[in-house]
Amino acid sequence: MRLGRLIGKTVLAFAGFMAVFPLLWTALNSLKNNVDIITRVPRVVFTPTLANISYIIGRDSVMTGLYNSVIACGVAVLIGVVLGLPAAYAVARYPNRWAGDIQFFVLSLRFLPPVAVAIPLMVIWLQLGLYDTLTALIVTYSLLTISVIMWLAIPAFQAVPKEVEEAAFVDGYGAYSVFWRIALPVAARSLIGAVAFSFVLVWNEFLIALMLSSSNAKTLPIVASELSQQGMNVPWGILNASVVLLSLPPLLFLGVLSGFLNSVFRQKKT
Template sequence: MTISRFLGKAVLYLAAFSAVFPMVWTAINAFKNRVDIVTPTPLFIFTPTLDNFAYVLGRESVAAGLVNSLLSAGGSVLIGALLGLPAAYAIARYPNRWSADIQFFVLSLRFLPPVAVAIPLMVIWLDLGFYDTRLSLIVTYTLLTLATVIWLGVPAFARVPKEVEEAARVDGYGPYAVFLLIALPIASRSLIGAVAFAFVLVWNEFLIALMLTTSDAKTLPIVASELTQLGRDVPWGILNASVVLLSIPPLLLIGILSGLLNNAFRRKSN
């Protein structure tokens, strides 16, 4: 093994360790008592406890926040996918002089800082009487998911071979059938990643949810932040447990989508 190759692998392993270790350490601390967390010497051998998870799951606000997060994030991703995937396909397959401007506008929605969007939207929802509702969150999050799905979907559809679509048209497929039965399955690997990425973005979104909710529609990240107590007695175990629970739904979604995609490709290959 050459030195350059060894250094390259070492850098990759170091980067992987830097990314994974904080998550592993958070999961470990979720099973510790507070005295085991704040000790000057990190403890790798300790008596695990489920009190932190029991405290988090026993709060009614956590259950309400979980429902609000699932409905707002799931609804916005569903609407974003239903509207964004056809839009991305149209931009990729039927370009015109406005296509570049549309893509730049979609990308510019992600450039804006959340506070620049949250304050005007807060005023709008207050005037319409929909402040602190799931509807306001779903509509607002749809702006984020729609931009993400379109921006990531355009290159995915652009990589679909045009010859395959032309052959389908020769066989009598209409434009909608070509999109649903040909282009969508071929680009599904990249599109599933785009949808999962959009879900993670809105699931973890904090500032917009903080500005647009007060009590009824609070999402899980807002509820988790409220578990922090002021002063020196910070409940580190409870906070780590809330982070672990907050990370489970996106991981489950990615796992389910990956499993469905692998099964679909296995059936197709057989």
């Protein structure tokens, strides 16, 4: 029994190590000169350099990609919040006979293969003269953000105790001010988690951005993948630095999202 526990703990520790080590190694490589990366025996001791990072930050294409990513994802998430949260509240609090169908419809948008959506959209945006613009990307991403935020916010609103809202109605609040002043603040913690999740989802999106942009509207994941297409000519340190830059924003939400997970499962318990 003792031995079993020991093995279990070792396996867990190894899994924990595997979870972060590849990423840490990438971060380490981004501080290395090329000679320290291209070695048959991995080098842990080396003279660090900031050349890769400053090269990445100094490149126009990377900065444009970063700007495009921030704008496209930021605006799409904002649209998702404005349209998704009220709709989720209405479905959660005023259920009618279509509520189940609406929920299924929102979920089923996730079944659509991205290629199937991206090919026609490319043709449509070309015809409208909006191909390779942020507008096209934002509109397309809004489909993602609205549906994901709605899907996650419905249970969050359902978890708000009904009595609180009913008490507010008795106090003379209208339906809209109950939403604004009661439901939104009470559910805020879970809602922030849902919104953060939708941001991570579009930030990480690749296929649609790849097909809807050719030069002006490229997002950061596209720029990063192009760096690698130049093969071994690009020093690995620079590639590693771009991977680190691309990965930082989603990781900023680590705390929010793990709190969100905890709150989801705490609700189930009670």
